[in-house]
Amino acid sequence: xxxxxxxxxxxxxxxxxxxxxxxxxxxxxxxxxxxxxxxxxxxxxxxxxxxxxxxxxxxxxxxxxxxxxxxxxxxxxxxxxxxxxxxxxxxxxxxxxxxxxxxxxxxxxxxxxxxxxxxxxxxxxxxxxxxxxxxxxxxxxxxxxxxxxxxxxxxxxxxxxxxxxxxxxxxxxxxxxxxxxxxxxxxxxxxxxxxxxxxxxxxxxxxxxxxxxxxxxxxxxxxxxxxxxxxxxxxxxxxxxxxxxxxxxxxxxxxxxxxxxxxxxxxxxxxxxxxxxxxxxxxxxxxxxxxxxxxxxxxxxxxxxxxxxxxxxxxxxxxxxxxxxxxxxxxxxxxxxxxxxxxxxxxxxxxxxxxxxxxxxxxxxxxxxxxxxxxxxxxxxxxxx
Amino acid sequence: xxxxxxxxxxxxxxxxxxxxxxxxxxxxxxxxxxxxxxxxxxxxxxxxxxxxxxxxxxxxxxxxxxxxxxxxxxxxxxxxxxxxxxxxxxxxxxxxxxxxxxxxxxxxxxxxxxxxxxxxxxxxxxxxxxxxxx
Numbered sequence: 001x002x003x004x005x006x007x008x009x010x011x012x013x014x015x016x017x018x019x020x021x022x023x024x025x026x027x028x029x030x031x032x033x034x035x036x037x038x039x040x041x042x043x044x045x046x047x048x049x050x051x052x053x054x055x056x057x058x059x060x061x062x063x064x065x066x067x068x069x070x071x072x073x074x075x076x077x078x079x080x081x082x083x084x085x086x087x088x089x090x091x092x093x094x095x096x097x098x099x100x101x102x103x104x105x106x107x108x109x110x111x112x113x114x115x116x117x118x119x120x121x122x123x124x125x126x127x128x129x130x131x132x133x134x135x136x137x138x139x140x141x142x143x144x145x146x147x148x149x150x151x152x153x154x155x156x157x158x159x160x161x162x163x164x165x166x167x168x169x170x171x172x173x174x175x176x177x178x179x180x181x182x183x184x185x186x187x188x189x190x191x192x193x194x195x196x197x198x199x200x201x202x203x204x205x206x207x208x209x210x211x212x213x214x215x216x217x218x219x220x221x222x223x224x225x226x227x228x229x230x231x232x233x234x235x236x237x238x239x240x241x242x243x244x245x246x247x248x249x250x251x252x253x254x255x256x257x258x259x260x261x262x263x264x265x266x267x268x269x270x271x272x273x274x275x276x277x278x279x280x281x282x283x284x285x286x287x288x289x290x291x292x293x294x295x296x297x298x299x300x301x302x303x304x305x306x307x308x309x310x311x312x313x314x315x316x317x318x319x320x321x322x323x324x325x326x327x328x329x330x331x332x333x334x335x336x337x338x339x340x341x342x343x344x345x346x347x348x349x350x351x352x353x354x355x356x357x358x359x360x361x362x363x364x365x366x367x368x369x370x371x372x373x374x375x376x377x378x379x380x381x382x383x384x385x
Numbered sequence: 386x387x388x389x390x391x392x393x394x395x396x397x398x399x400x401x402x403x404x405x406x407x408x409x410x411x412x413x414x415x416x417x418x419x420x421x422x423x424x425x426x427x428x429x430x431x432x433x434x435x436x437x438x439x440x441x442x443x444x445x446x447x448x449x450x451x452x453x454x455x456x457x458x459x460x461x462x463x464x465x466x467x468x469x470x471x472x473x474x475x476x477x478x479x480x481x482x483x484x485x486x487x488x489x490x491x492x493x494x495x496x497x498x499x500x501x502x503x504x505x506x507x508x509x510x511x512x513x514x515x516x517x518x519x
Contacts, residue, residue, distance in 0.1 A: 119460075120460040120461055131426055133394075133395070134394045134395060134396060134397060134400060134426070135394070135400075135426045135484070136484050137392055137394075138391070138392050138393055138394045138507065138511070138513060139472070139484065139485060139486050139513050140392070140456065140459070140460075140461070140463070140464035140467060140470055140472070140486060141456075141472050141484060142392070142460040142461055142464075143458075143460040145458070145460075146454060146456050146460065146472065149454030149456075150451075150452035150453060150454050150472070150474045150484075151452070153452045153453060153454055154451070154452040154474075154496065157452070157495070157496050158496075198457065199455070199457040199469075200456075200457060200458045201454045201455070201456045201457065201458065202454055202455040202456075202457070203454075250426060252474050252482045252483070252484040253425065253426070253481065253482050257451070257452060257474075
């Protein structure tokens with residue numbers, strides 16, 4: 001059977017400065033990050049012949065042809081999965097370069113989550129939120145914090161998961177951000193500060209929620225054979241998959257509130273990669289909320305359903321823990337760049353340029369995306385061919 | 386003080402009978418006219434048998450708590466006056482779920498708590514289901 005396992009590599013990464021406040025447009029942020037990624041790959045913009053744009057319609061493939069001067073774009077697509085889009089785009093890009101549809105696929109994202117419209121206004125424009133828009137928003141359940149909270153509450157009631165375990169996640173992400181020059185959060189977070197931060201949508205306190213930030217990030221995906229001769233140490237996409245949960249348009253109707261699309265994607269990605277959770281040296285796990293990270297740890301198979309809360313205790317996600325996670329600080333403490341900052345960070349770790357947050361001898365890593373009320377995507381990358 | 390406009394639904398064609406019923410003060414659910422499976426939220430096709438024929442049944446108006454959240458941040462000015470606002474995910478007697486704001490005391494809410502559904506007007510044209518602990 002044909003497979004895309006290890007047929008593609010992430011050959012270029014780029015990021016802008018992540019800020020709270022910007023005069024730049026979303027397109028400008030994406031172009032800045034794109035140019036950085038293309039340059040990092042040792043390519044010229046005219047080498048890009050595929051682009052996967054973020055699905056909110058703010059930017060379109062034409063913008064990249066026009067601004068980067070792409071002479072012959074052969075492939076364009078979107079992967080409309082909210083925060084899972086970036087990792088899902090890795091799957092689409094890998095399939096495209098593996099089959100020769102295109103040679104170098106650019107995946108740009110950018111947002112002005114702080115300076116532009118805030119989350120409640122943004123989700124009302126997302127087509128995947130139309131069902132929620134008709135049936136749940138008129139009652140006042142509008143933002144992801146409110147819509148995801150019942151998943152967390154049920155997990156807590158069924159399995160005894162606690163807010164202190166959420167705090168452990170938030171504090172660990174913060175510790176990692178303190179090692180990162182491009183992170184928005186620069187002060188340590190204590191358990192007391194977490195526990196006394198204001199309640200947003202019970203059980204989510206302020207520090208259970210990700211940041212609203214401005215910035216752009218991009219990667220280039222190329223065929224493995226091409227990657228061997230390119231500018232950077234090779235980082236191969238061993239396995240990648242997307243998964244959609246049951247009842248994808250509304251959490252309310254989902255048979256099992258405690259399971260995400262990640263649970264469907266993870267076995268596919270691990271099987272394709274030929275590795276198990278025990279082989280993962282470093283993980284970058286989408287952390288829009290502390291609970292969502294915990295739930296994914298279960299859906300990924302790092303622990304059984306219901307054990308995610310206990311799993312994160314005792315510093316297991318810390319740099320010197322058994323599963324160093326979100327070494328850049330994550331959406332919770334670095335910045336919310338739609339999880340493309342997670343992809344960029346994993347590539348950095350596997351190249352060995354993680355700086356003060358480098359996991360020693362990181363060889364195999366995992367990155368996830370999560371979004372749009374439950375979609376999940378998982379990619380497993382390794383350094384070298 | 387300026388009156389803040391409520392957040393109103395933009396009904397899909399398939400859901401119009403749902404909203405029409407609520408305006409009349411009745412919670413009706415969409416049911417497959419062929420295989421009889423009740424589905425919510427309303428949509429064109431039965432995911433069980435792929436029939437596009439439907440009819441509407443009046444819900445018993447009873448259910449149990451599947452989960453809940455207490456919202457302390459409004460995310461829209463129309464809901465600021467309601468804070469804190471409890472939203473309940475309800476397992477309806479008909480086998481589908483409903484998300485609705487809680488009215489009355491939330492004191493001893495737990496998974497499995499019995500609830501009753503009531504209908505509440507947003508304005509002259511639109512009504513929504515709300516829940517009360519039984």
